[in-house]
Amino acid sequence: MSRYTAVTPADLEAMLAEIGVGSLDELFAAQVPEGVRLGRELDLPAGLPEQDVYAHLRELAERNVSVEDELSFLGGGMYDHYVPALIDMLSERSEFLTPYTPYQPEISQGGLQVMFEYQTAICELTALPVSNASVYEGPSAVAAAGYLAKLANGRPRFVVSAGLHPHSRETLRTMAHGYGAELVEVPLRDGVTDPGAWARAMDDRTGAVFFQNPNFYGAVEDAETLAAAAQDAIVVGSYDAITLGVLKPPGECGVDVAVGEGQPLGNRLDFGGPSFGWFAATEPYLRRMPGRIAGETRDVDGRRGFVLTLQTREQHIRREKATSNICTAQALNALGGVVYLTWLGRQGIVELGELLLQRTAYARDALCALDGVEPWHTQPVIREFAVRLDAPAERVVERCREQGVNPGLPIEDDGLLVAITERRTRADIDRLVEVVGAAVAAERGAVVRA
Amino acid sequence: MSRNGKLSDNELHADPGIEIHAHAGRKVRTERETRTVFEKGAPGRRAFVCPELDVPARDGLLSERFRRAEPPRLPELSEPEIVRHYVNLSKRNFDLDSGFYPLGSCTMKHNPRLHERVAALPGHARLHPLQDPARAQGALELMWNLERALSEIAGLPHVSLQPSAGSHGELAGVLLTRAYHEDRGERRTKVLTPDTAHGTNPATVTMAGLEVVKVGTNADGGVDLDDLRAKADEATACLMLTNPNTLGIFDANIEEIARIVHGVGATLYYDGANLNAVMGVTRPGDMGFDIVHFNLHKTFTQPHGGGGPGSGPIAVSDRIEPYLMVPRVVRADDGTFDLDTDRPKTIGRLRGFQGNYGTFVRSYAYIRSLGAEGLKDASQVAVLNANYLLARLRALGVADRLPLAYGKLCMHEFVLSGAPMKRELQIKTLDLAKRLLDYGFHPPTVYFPLLVDEALLVEPTETETRETLDAFAEAVAEILREAESDPEIARNAPYSTPVRRLDEAAAAKRPVIRQPV
Numbered sequence: 001m002s003r004y005t006a007v008t009p010a011d012l013e014a015m016l017a018e019i020g021v022g023s024l025d026e027l028f029a030a031q032v033p034e035g036v037r038l039g040r041e042l043d044l045p046a047g048l049p050e051q052d053v054y055a056h057l058r059e060l061a062e063r064n065v066s067v068e069d070e071l072s073f074l075g076g077g078m079y080d081h082y083v084p085a086l087i088d089m090l091s092e093r094s095e096f097l098t099p100y101t102p103y104q105p106e107i108s109q110g111g112l113q114v115m116f117e118y119q120t121a122i123c124e125l126t127a128l129p130v131s132n133a134s135v136y137e138g139p140s141a142v143a144a145a146g147y148l149a150k151l152a153n154g155r156p157r158f159v160v161s162a163g164l165h166p167h168s169r170e171t172l173r174t175m176a177h178g179y180g181a182e183l184v185e186v187p188l189r190d191g192v193t194d195p196g197a198w199a200r201a202m203d204d205r206t207g208a209v210f211f212q213n214p215n216f217y218g219a220v221e222d223a224e225t226l227a228a229a230a231q232d233a234i235v236v237g238s239y240d241a242i243t244l245g246v247l248k249p250p251g252e253c254g255v256d257v258a259v260g261e262g263q264p265l266g267n268r269l270d271f272g273g274p275s276f277g278w279f280a281a282t283e284p285y286l287r288r289m290p291g292r293i294a295g296e297t298r299d300v301d302g303r304r305g306f307v308l309t310l311q312t313r314e315q316h317i318r319r320e321k322a323t324s325n326i327c328t329a330q331a332l333n334a335l336g337g338v339v340y341l342t343w344l345g346r347q348g349i350v351e352l353g354e355l356l357l358q359r360t361a362y363a364r365d366a367l368c369a370l371d372g373v374e375p376w377h378t379q380p381v382i383r384e385f386a387v388r389l390d391a392p393a394e395r396v397v398e399r400c401r402e403q404g405v406n407p408g409l410p411i412e413d414d415g416l417l418v419a420i421t422e423r424r425t426r427a428d429i430d431r432l433v434e435v436v437g438a439a440v441a442a443e444r445g446a447v448v449r450a
Numbered sequence: 451m452s453r454n455g456k457l458s459d460n461e462l463h464a465d466p467g468i469e470i471h472a473h474a475g476r477k478v479r480t481e482r483e484t485r486t487v488f489e490k491g492a493p494g495r496r497a498f499v500c501p502e503l504d505v506p507a508r509d510g511l512l513s514e515r516f517r518r519a520e521p522p523r524l525p526e527l528s529e530p531e532i533v534r535h536y537v538n539l540s541k542r543n544f545d546l547d548s549g550f551y552p553l554g555s556c557t558m559k560h561n562p563r564l565h566e567r568v569a570a571l572p573g574h575a576r577l578h579p580l581q582d583p584a585r586a587q588g589a590l591e592l593m594w595n596l597e598r599a600l601s602e603i604a605g606l607p608h609v610s611l612q613p614s615a616g617s618h619g620e621l622a623g624v625l626l627t628r629a630y631h632e633d634r635g636e637r638r639t640k641v642l643t644p645d646t647a648h649g650t651n652p653a654t655v656t657m658a659g660l661e662v663v664k665v666g667t668n669a670d671g672g673v674d675l676d677d678l679r680a681k682a683d684e685a686t687a688c689l690m691l692t693n694p695n696t697l698g699i700f701d702a703n704i705e706e707i708a709r710i711v712h713g714v715g716a717t718l719y720y721d722g723a724n725l726n727a728v729m730g731v732t733r734p735g736d737m738g739f740d741i742v743h744f745n746l747h748k749t750f751t752q753p754h755g756g757g758g759p760g761s762g763p764i765a766v767s768d769r770i771e772p773y774l775m776v777p778r779v780v781r782a783d784d785g786t787f788d789l790d791t792d793r794p795k796t797i798g799r800l801r802g803f804q805g806n807y808g809t810f811v812r813s814y815a816y817i818r819s820l821g822a823e824g825l826k827d828a829s830q831v832a833v834l835n836a837n838y839l840l841a842r843l844r845a846l847g848v849a850d851r852l853p854l855a856y857g858k859l860c861m862h863e864f865v866l867s868g869a870p871m872k873r874e875l876q877i878k879t880l881d882l883a884k885r886l887l888d889y890g891f892h893p894p895t896v897y898f899p900l901l902v903d904e905a906l907l908v909e910p911t912e913t914e915t916r917e918t919l920d921a922f923a924e925a926v927a928e929i930l931r932e933a934e935s936d937p938e939i940a941r942n943a944p945y946s947t948p949v950r951r952l953d954e955a956a957a958a959k960r961p962v963i964r965q966p967v
Binding site: 101134246351 | 483484486487488494495496497498500501503504505506507508511512513515516517518519521522523524525526527529532533536537539540541542543544545546547548551553556558559560561562564566567568569570571572573574575576577578579580581582585586587588589591592599602603605614615616617618620621624625628648649650652653654655656657658659662699700702704705728729730731732733736737745747753754755756757758759760761775797798799800801802803804805806807808809811814815817818819820821822823824825826827828830831833834835837838840841842845859861883884887892893895898912913914915916942944947948949950951952953954956957958961962963964965967
């Protein structure tokens with residue numbers, strides 16, 4: 001018997017007798033046709049004691065270079081923001097960690113109220129009236145917004161800014177191929193969506209338009225202009241929620257559906273997941289939203305309570321006519337999100353945004369003061385920016401890593417995408433500048449010598 | 451408690467949110483109105499202390515046109531208030547660590563705490579997803595090892611861990627099927643799904659731009675072969691099947707089903723929600739399936755988190771492999787691992803990065819803990835426990851009012867019909883479920899599968915003791931006895947929960963989905 005089961009030989013005997021079969025094999029033989037039975041043991045390593053599994057998993061962990069092991073400026077969709085300790089404590093509580101989706105509201109009021117509070121926080125952050133209780137993560141949230149548009153107006157064409165994260169564009173393309181929409185990409189000009197090309201891309205077959213703010217290159221987009229140009233297509237903005245203490249919220253810019261990757265809000269990096277995707281919209285799209293939504297109501301004694309509501313949108317009721325196939329979402333990660341936003345609080349999210357704005361500007365200026373480093377674009381940035389190097393980016397990154405600094409994500413051949421979180425101090429940034437300066441100089445020198 | 455226990459109005463506490471009950475003859479305070487975090491705290495309170503501005507402050511970094519005018523109206527609480535608020539909320543949840551959770555189709559098995567410990571190791575938890583693969587070798591090896599283990603369990607050679615949940619894996623599977631047929635120059639538009647299917651199956655088919663065709667169920671609870679033969683044709687892309695199905699029945703005709711489906715050139719998709727019944731006993735690949743999704747949050751014990759995170763890896767046959775999502779984890783001859791995006795026939799991506807890696811760490815730890823023998827044991831005991839519980843219910847006379855819907859034995863779960871109970875005792879399946887809350891049990895899945903009247907889908911899992919199963923059977927029997935004398939008890943249940951039955955119709959009619967701030 002394995003360590004998580006409890007059947008002793010005496011139990012087994014009594015249980016089989018109660019069932020009326022002679023053995024476990026008989027129980028299976030009566031149900032599983034012989035032609036499909038495995039007839040051998042699975043070819044897997046033998047089970048291990050807990051301490052050996054721990055040692056193995058720790059050994060694997062030690063062969064990864066985490067953000068604790070180097071001075072990291074990696075971003076590009078997930079960021080090394082500080083996760084306060086109370087999130088660990090709360091998400092490890094059995095009562096939040098181990099229940100299923102709250103199908104029995106009377107014994108799930110904690111989780112349901114967390115969803116309701118989370119929805120409220122997302123609405124406040126985005127200045128949009130409607131939020132669901134989470135979807136998987138950022139790029140699939142973008143694709144889910146596409147499906148909402150497809151169901152809402154049925155038009156087969158999506159206009160997509162080249163500033164949308166490549167993973168979001170790829171995910172949208174994959175899913176749009178399924179539900180029958182084509183993508184038209186609008187290029188960037190000086191780091192932001194080219195407004196002329198964007199306006200010209202609209203036609204009466206356009207069902208939705210997609211941009212990201214700040215975009216993949218860190219640039220703040222002119223959301224109002226982009227939204228206004230979309231005519232009656234559905235405007236989808238993919239936002240970085242942690243910038244919304246300082247950045248004008250999508251609900252004030254004409255965005256119909258705002259989505260985003262929730263990881264910066266109190267979630268671990270986890271090599272890409274699990275995190276959560278957030279999904280907010282204007283009122284007309286309430287009944288077209290994907291996923292769970294918690295709603296307030298009263299019990300038979302008049303007590304305030306919460307339930308999963310508007311379930312007639314969902315797959316378990318509506319089946320092939322559902323607004324989405326999503327079932328399990330990211331409730332525990334969304335809990336981390338709302339606890340994080342509560343921890344930051346009304347003033348904190350603004351203070352954090354201002355700090356990011358200042359440190360990022362400092363880092364960008366200092367890097368671009370180096371010989372052989374230029375800004376990728378001149379647009380305002382908040383927490384991330386791109387620079388162009390007069391040297392192969394991969395080689396520069398390689399040299400920096402040798403000095404214990406991961407300077408960011410190489411983009412194209414000569415670009416570097418640099419993220420500055422509140423964990424990166426001025427001293428850290430100065431170190432980055434020193435190391436990148438030396439690496440670029442060395443690479444240019446290497447080219448001259450060659 | 452019911453209102454009967456309440457003291458007079460002048461005994462109420464001054465705080466309207468608090469009420470005082472008589473409990474065992476003594477006054478007790480309870481919070482009458484739960485308050486959200488937005489209704490707590492005070493202006494100016496805070497938990498977060500911002501790091502100091504250590505660079506020269508500059509003005510005009512973001513023009514007014516792009517700036518937020520007013521701060522978002524987030525809560526303002528001290529850290530102790532936040533902790534108390536959420537800890538108190540947590541106490542208003544029932545959870546698997548506290549009690550029996552036989553929620554059919556959800557495989558609520560024990561979540562070992564070792565998994566949380568290893569997933570939190572900085573090398574896993576604080577690894578950036580865009581770290582150079584050369585510097586994430588441990589993570590890629592873990593993913594490779596998990597892929598190989600899932601491949602062996604499924605009996606299919608290729609695995610992608612990317613999908614985020616079962617329904618996401620289903621979407622991957624249907625898009626892969628579509629790509630496979632399109633690549634062969636065939637336009638197949640129909641996907642067959644049994645009427646016992648999870649709702650995610652038909653919803654997925656529509657999202658993938660294909661059409662759902664329902665297939666009937668035979669008297670034994672399996673696929674109606676005549677109906678399948680009549681509906682499977684050259685326009686059929688795929689049959690999506692759960693086996694054992696949502697009735698807990700292993701389809702005895704699975705080999706014939708595979709012949710029919712493959713005979714018309716369609717693929718066979720395995721919804722792995724019920725894989726916990728068959729690990730090490732039989733494999734979807736050996737049954738003839740082309741595509742399988744796993745639910746790591748069911749079979750492989752990723753904690754469900756109150757509604758996620760999940761994870762829905764897929765395993766596929768050779769003919770489907772060229773279309774798998776990118777990136778793929780690959781191993782070079784020298785044993786190093788990399789991420790490969792150069793796959794010309796790929797359907798593309800279904801999400802960002804590499805998938806829910808944190809869930810991979812937990813499920814990999816589980817597979818290494820149990821090994822081949824332990825996984826088979828898990829499935830065997832899951833089936834043993836389900837049949838034992840069924841037998842206990844029969845022995846207690848429950849089966850007269852709650853008969854097994856199909857068959858005599860079951861796999862890891864079984865479906866009872868509450869129709870006789872409703873007819874003879876005037877209580878519905880919903881009433882039984884609500885009364886079970888007062889006995890400290892999470893109820894089974896109710897009103898699913900749809901083809902069983904007043905359905906009750908019970909999945910005890912392998913990690914429950916015989917004593918727990920006995921206690922649950924006794925509770926069901928007791929509730930039926932109670933209903934014989936007074937059906938109102940069940941109809942008005944529950945009584946012991948933080949709130950009682952909630953008005954779901956009102957919630958949907960006039961949706962209040964956020965706190966007015």
